[in-house]
Amino acid sequence: MTITELILMSVNTMLVSNIVFARFLGICPYLGVSRKVETASGMGMAVVFVMTLSAAISWVIQETILRPMKLEFLQTIIFILVIAALVQFVEFFMKKSMPSLYRALGIYLPLITTNCTILYVALYVVQFKFTFVSMLIYSIATGAGYLLAIVIFASIRERIETADIPEAFKGLPIALVTAALIGMAFMGFAGLVKG
C-alpha cells in the first residue's frame, strides 16, 4: 500500500465508515459513559490504546500460530482471551507506571473487554488479510473515529440535560434521537474518499 492509500483509508475509517454511526459497534459504552465530556474522552482514549495493542497482538498470533497450524476456527476464543488478558495487563501496568492516566481512565479500562469494537477490529484485520502497517493504521483510525463520535455526542448531551423535552423522551430515548441526527451529519462525509 502506498502512503496516499493509507491516508485515504484512515480518513475513510474515521469519518465515512465511522465505527459508531456506520457499523453500530461499541454502542453500550457509547450510550453509557457519554453523560460528561470528560468521562467520554477518557473512554475514547482507552479504546484507542487497547484497540491498537490488541489488534496488533491478535494479528501476530493469527499469522504466526493459527494460520500455519490451520487453527483458524479458534479465532474467536483466542482473540477474546487475548483482549481480556491484555486489558488486565494494561491495568496493572498503568497502575504502577502511569498512575495519573490510570486514575483518569478509572473503571472504563476493565469495561473495555466487553466493548465489541475491540473484538471487531481484531477479527476484521485478520479476515481481510491486512498487512502489518495497514492493520496498525486501520486500528488507530477506528479508535480515533470512536473518540470523535463519543466526544461530540457527550458535548451535545450535556446541553440536552437542561432542555425541555417530552416526558417519555427524557434520558435515553432523546439520546438515541440525537445519535440519529449526528449519524445523518456523518453521512455527509460519504463520497469524501471516492472523489
Next chain:
Amino acid sequence: MAESKESLKEVLIAGLWSSNPVFGLLLGTCPTLAVSSSMMDGFGMGVAATFVLIMSNVFISILRKIIPDKMRIPCFIVVIASFVTIVDLCMKAYTPALSKSLGLFIPLIVVNCIILGRAEGYAYKKGILPSLVDGFSMGIGFTLALMAMAFFRESLGNGTLFNVPIFGSKYVPMLGMILPPGAFLTMGGLMALTVFINKKMARK
C-alpha cells in the same frame, strides 16, 4: 432447585416485557441496531443469540460450584465463546446466505452484554432449570425486540416484510430507515414508547 411453577412463570414474563434485555435493561444494543434492517436478519440473529444464551446459562449453572469466584469472568467468556463458535460454524454450513448477511456480528455475540450479563447476574447464582427458563425468555425477548425494530425499518425503508412487498409497487421506500440514522431513530422512538406505556400502566 425448589422453585415453584409460579416463579418460573415470572422469570419467563420478566424477559419478555418488564426487564426486556433491549428496551428494559439496555443490553445488547449494538446487534439490535445493526442487524435490524430486515426481518430475516433480525430473526436469524435472535435465534442464534437465544441458542447461545440458553446453552451458556445452563452450562454456567451446572459449573457454578466449580468455577472459582475470582476467575469467573474469563471462565464465562470461554464457555460463551465455545457456543458462539459452534453457532458460527453451523450457520456457515447450513444457512450460508444468512451467515453472509450477518457477517462478523455472529462471532461478536461473544461480547454481547446480554449473555455475559445473564451469566453473571443470573445463571451463576441460580439452579439449572430457572437458568434455562431465564435464557429462553431473555432470548425470546431479544428476538422480539429485534423483530420490532426490523418491522418498522424494513416496512418503511424497503416496503417489504420478510422480502414480500406490502405496500404495492407505487410505494417509494424511505431509504433513511435502512441506513444507520434510521436505526437510532427507530430505537429512540420504541424506547420512548416503552417508557410511555410503563408510565400509563403505573398510573392505573
